[in-house]
Amino acid sequence: MPQPVKYVSKQAQMLYDALCKRGLKVELEYSDGHKTVDLAILEPRIYIEVDGIQHFTNPEQILRDFKRYHFSDGDDFNTFYVTNQIIDNHLDQVADALVKVVETKSKG
Numbered sequence: 001m002p003q004p005v006k007y008v009s010k011q012a013q014m015l016y017d018a019l020c021k022r023g024l025k026v027e028l029e030y031s032d033g034h035k036t037v038d039l040a041i042l043e044p045r046i047y048i049e050v051d052g053i054q055h056f057t058n059p060e061q062i063l064r065d066f067k068r069y070h071f072s073d074g075d076d077f078n079t080f081y082v083t084n085q086i087i088d089n090h091l092d093q094v095a096d097a098l099v100k101v102v103e104t105k106s107k108g
Helices: 010-021 059-070 084-107
Strands: 027-031 036-041 046-051 078-083
Touching (some): 010 027, 010 046, 078 084
């Protein structure tokens, strides 16, 4: 049984809803055993992180993220990083692009 989700950002929830509405099977707050990612599309092995601006402007946060992302080395997942601001302003374009990425990766 899935664990209850502790915290989901508004933007991660928005993207999750948009991708599900487009027919993708998406996991919210997915744990791979080492870390939890905001969204996961298990087939075709895509993680999605929806991050606040501090993940791109705060040196300490960037260094923490380097260590965290290291746990994905060798797991054969691609990780897509997007800011809250992009989701706020371009949700439909991002969701449509991700659907096409999933379709492309699923074929190959």
